Amino acid sequence: xxxxxxxxxxxxxxxxxxxxxxxxxxxxxxxxxxxxxxxxxxxxxxxxxxxxxxxxxxxxxxxxxxxxxxxxxxxxxxxxxxxxxxxxxxxxxxxxxxxxxxxxxxxxxxxxxxxxxxxxxxxxxxxxxxxxxxxxxxxxxxxxxxxxxxxxxxxxxxxxxxxxxxxxxxxxxxxxxxxxxxxxxxxxxxxxxxxxxxxxxxxxxxxxxxxxxxxxxxxxxxxxxxxxxxxxxxxxxxxxxxxxxxxxxxxxxxxxxxxxxxxxxxxxxxxxxxxxxxxxxxxxxxxxxxxxxxxxxxxxxxxxxxxxxxxxxxxxxxxxxxxxxxxxxxxxxxxxxxxxxxxxxxxxxxxxxxxxxxxxxxxxxxxxxxxxxxxxxxxxxxxxxxxxxxxxxxxxxxxxxxxxxxxxxxxxxxxxxxxxxxxxxxxxxxxxxxxxxxxxxxxxxxxxxxxxxxxxxxxxxxxxxxxxxxxxxxxxxxxxxxxxxxxxxxxxxxxxxxxxxxxxxxxxxxxxxxxxxxxxxxxxxxxxxxxxxxxxxxxxxxxxxxxxxxxxxxxxxxxxxxxxxxxxxxxxxxxxxxxxxxxxxxxxxxxxxxxxxxxxxxxxxxxxxxxxxxxxxxxxxxxxxxxxxxxxxxxxxxxxxxxxxxxxxxxxxxxxxxxxxxxxxxxxxxxxxxxxxxxxxxxxxxxxxxxxxxxxxxxxxxxxxxxxxxxxxxxxx
Ligand SMILES: *[C@@H]1O[C@H](CO)[C@@H](O)[C@H](O)[C@H]1NC(C)=O
Ligand SMILES: *[C@@H]1O[C@H](CO)[C@@H](O)[C@H](O)[C@H]1NC(C)=O
Ligand SMILES: *[C@@H]1O[C@H](CO)[C@@H](O)[C@H](O)[C@H]1NC(C)=O
Ligand SMILES: *[C@@H]1O[C@H](CO)[C@@H](O)[C@H](O)[C@H]1NC(C)=O
Ligand SMILES: *[C@@H]1O[C@H](CO)[C@@H](O)[C@H](O)[C@H]1NC(C)=O
Numbered sequence: 044x045x046x047x048x049x050x051x052x053x054x055x056x057x058x059x060x061x062x063x064x065x066x067x068x069x070x071x072x073x074x075x076x077x078x079x080x081x082x083x084x085x086x087x088x089x090x091x092x093x094x095x096x097x098x099x100x101x102x103x104x105x106x107x108x109x110x111x112x113x114x115x116x117x118x119x120x121x122x123x124x125x126x127x128x129x130x131x132x133x134x135x136x137x138x139x140x141x142x143x144x145x146x147x148x149x150x151x152x153x154x155x156x157x158x159x160x161x162x163x164x165x166x167x168x169x170x171x172x173x174x175x176x177x178x179x180x181x182x183x184x185x186x187x188x189x190x191x192x193x194x195x196x197x198x199x200x201x202x203x204x205x206x207x208x209x210x211x212x213x214x215x216x217x218x219x220x221x222x223x224x225x226x227x228x229x230x231x232x233x234x235x236x237x238x239x240x241x242x243x244x245x246x247x248x249x250x251x252x253x254x255x256x257x258x259x260x261x262x263x264x265x266x267x268x269x270x271x272x273x274x275x276x277x278x279x280x281x282x283x284x285x286x287x288x289x290x291x292x293x294x295x296x297x298x299x300x301x302x303x304x305x306x307x308x309x310x311x312x313x314x315x316x317x318x319x320x321x322x323x324x325x326x327x328x329x330x331x332x333x334x335x336x337x338x339x340x341x342x343x344x345x346x347x348x349x350x351x352x353x354x355x356x357x358x359x360x361x362x363x364x365x366x367x368x369x370x371x372x373x374x375x376x377x378x379x380x381x382x383x384x385x386x387x388x389x390x391x392x393x394x395x396x397x398x399x400x401x402x403x404x405x406x407x408x409x410x411x412x413x414x415x416x417x418x419x420x421x422x423x424x425x426x427x428x429x430x431x432x433x434x435x436x437x438x439x440x441x442x443x444x445x446x447x448x449x450x451x452x453x454x455x456x457x458x459x460x461x462x463x464x465x466x467x468x469x470x471x472x473x474x475x476x477x478x479x480x481x482x483x484x485x486x487x488x489x490x491x492x493x494x495x496x497x498x499x500x501x502x503x504x505x506x507x508x509x510x511x512x513x514x515x516x517x518x519x520x521x522x523x524x525x526x527x528x529x530x531x532x533x534x535x536x537x538x539x540x541x542x543x544x545x546x547x548x549x550x551x552x553x554x555x556x557x558x559x560x561x562x563x564x565x566x567x568x569x570x571x572x573x574x575x576x577x578x579x580x581x582x583x584x585x586x587x588x589x590x591x592x593x594x595x596x597x598x599x600x601x602x603x604x605x606x607x608x609x610x611x612x613x614x615x616x617x618x619x620x621x622x623x624x625x626x627x628x629x630x631x632x633x634x635x636x637x638x639x640x641x642x643x644x645x646x647x648x649x650x651x652x653x654x655x656x657x658x659x660x661x662x663x664x665x666x667x668x669x670x671x672x673x674x675x676x677x678x679x680x681x682x683x684x685x686x687x688x689x690x691x692x693x694x695x696x697x698x699x700x701x702x703x704x705x706x707x708x709x710x711x712x713x714x715x716x717x718x719x720x721x722x723x724x725x726x727x728x729x730x731x732x733x734x735x736x737x738x739x740x741x742x743x744x745x746x747x748x749x750x751x752x753x754x755x756x757x758x759x760x
Pocket of ligand 5: 478653654655676679680725726
């Protein structure tokens with residue numbers, strides 16, 4: 044059915060839009076040439092003088108290789124092609140990375156990076172003086188320039204693993220294809236195109252360049268699922284020189300149109316469907332076509348002839364349609380992406396640009412050509428939240444991979460790099476996720492830390508001796524406890540002598556601090572010999588041994604998280620327009636307070652040495668919010684929420700002053716809210732993540748004989 048549909052389609056006219064790319068402005072380059080001339084002479088003579096001894100006295104010839112000089116572009120040296128006596132070789136359609144790409148050419152440089160050689164600048168002409176390519180386009184110049192200035196470039200063809208001919212094949216309409224084939228076949232390292240990369244954005248009419256390229260890789264914009272050699276060729280976008288005029292760097296930009304169709308010369312079948320939809324959803328669709336007076340940067344509404352500036356009009360729409368034209372690759376794709384307008388792709392079988400690495404489902408909508416009539420149902424079925432999310436991803440992906448010809452060129456090389464050195468290849472998360480989405484674990488451990496290591500309990504105390512001793516007594520019964528470190532923060536008084544401390548089986552270290560600072564609790568003391576640290580206030584005497592041991596078990600499974608007992612959450616206060624700290628019992632949590640929590644020692648190190656000093660100083664000056672700061676630090680780094688263990692919610696004891704129950708001191712809650720809001724500003728974002736999740740022992744709630752349960756003594760509330 045689909046193929047019959049395609050046959051029915053009539054192409055109205057060729058969708059040649061810009062007539063190709065921008066011609067290079069050679070005057071700017073020739074000016075630069077003179078500026079660099081004398082410097083060049085100087086450097087060259089210096090090189091000659093210094094290399095004389097080597098040339099004269101070494102028996103075997105040492106070659107020097109010079110970086111390609113792009114200034115020559117204004118006046119390309121002519122290379123006369125030999126008469127065409129050899130056959131061109133048809134493109135090997137069966138090529139895969141494994142059998143056509145010669146991987147043994149790679150890795151001669153001593154670093155694990157592909158080395159890319161660009162052939163000398165030249166104008167290839169035949170015996171009659173006809174040239175394979177016209178003047179080099181600005182786009183091709185920029186592309187080559189990006190490659191030559193990248194870390195992949197090498198001037199030495201012998202160590203190269205990838206070769207790029209200096210022949211502007213971007214726009215096939217401008218190309219003498221027969222001569223281009225001849226020129227390629229006469230390149231010194233061509234050998235049937237092995238490890239050669241040909242860039243092609245606008246494909247042409249017969250003869251088609253890509254039919255006679257042997258084993259060469261094609262980075263092309265016109266692939267469909269039948270023509271691409273999967274994991275071999277690279278699908279790239281057609282670069283649009285005008286996309287920059289539509290660029291918008293703000294995903295909350297106001298848009299009053301739901302869908303805009305702006306592509307010109309679209310197929311009649313598409314146009315008919317769009318007219319039908321337009322009748323039904325007139326207020327949601329803006330249907331544009333060419334104006335009577337032609338010009339790419341102008342569009343007129345189909346029924347009213349209202350005129351709009353293009354591509355700027357795309358900034359007003361949430362969705363932008365991208366249709367298959369005579370070619371697959373369409374300028375409008377990049378123009379839509381630049382304007383942060385979600386592309387709706389109506390091109391059956393098109394291989395999307397960089398499809399190997401980009402998850403297009405996150406940033407675009409796909410509709411089958413024969414289902415175009417469902418367009419409005421599809422786009423109206425996407426929630427506002429989803430749209431916001433997609434726009435954020437779209438902006439990030441556009442900025443990273445599509446916003447300039449340089450990025451397109453380098454990303455093409457990086458895709459080959461990832462294939463050649465797969466152990467270094469970028470992961471899905473790195474390639475597609477926003478920085479705020481990537482779960483990052485800075486602790487490169489086995490996922491489950493060994494139980495035998497145990498944990499250190501770190502108690503910050505001032506002068507609540509009795510409570511401290513009770514706590515030590517209770518902690519000493521926890522099986523996995525290795526050591527207790529008491530941080531004595533009272534400068535006016537010495538800690539009690541060791542003889543007065545409770546006699547327990549584990550060792551106790553007392554550390555006297557030099558100043559009464561809250562950040563002392565997060566110093567990575569050398570006395571802490573375990574990775575797991577139980578940070579605990581001297582007044583938290585209600586936790587049972589089972590609760591603490593169980594929390595340690597949970598931490599072992601999640602060593603990069605804060606795992607502990609008192610939980611809180613943050614909320615957006617839409618009255619004061621600020622972040623708010625919340626201690627009510629809600630269904631979600633986003634912080635676990637460090638008054639009773641397990642943390643990896645690494646976080647103490649990070650708190651001490653890399654927490655922004657304005658956060659750290661604020662905590663020490665105000666003697667408050669060190670626990671909130673720690674939650675920010677961990678969440679900002681890992682993008683993960685903390686883990687609350689066991690049901691206990693009240694951590695109140697008779698002598699405690701610092702409790703935050705519902706009746707608690709309002710001033711305290713206000714100060715805590717200010718901390719959350721202040722830290723969010725300093726971090727530049729709200730890193731805390733909420734979660735509706737708590738860890739309890741497996742058999743905890745089951746009606747089951749107690750002696751069969753591992754953790755019996757789990758407190759309630
Ligand atoms: C290219 O070569 C083919 C076959 O040799 C020939 O038929 C065709 O006319 C040539 N095209 C041009 C533009 O020279
Ligand atoms: C986009 O906006 C962000 C923050 O609003 C800014 O850091 C960045 O430089 C902007 N990029 C461009 C290209 O304007
Ligand atoms: C983004 O656009 C919205 C709405 O137009 C505006 O309120 C906001 O200030 C803009 N943000 C930036 C960073 O320009
Ligand atoms: C603030 O949030 C509440 C609860 O979500 C909502 O009912 C109220 O309409 C919001 N107020 C404003 C001004 O957005
Ligand atoms: C937050 O995390 C980002 C990304 O890892 C990092 O660049 C930034 O420095 C962190 N901010 C702070 C204040 O630690």
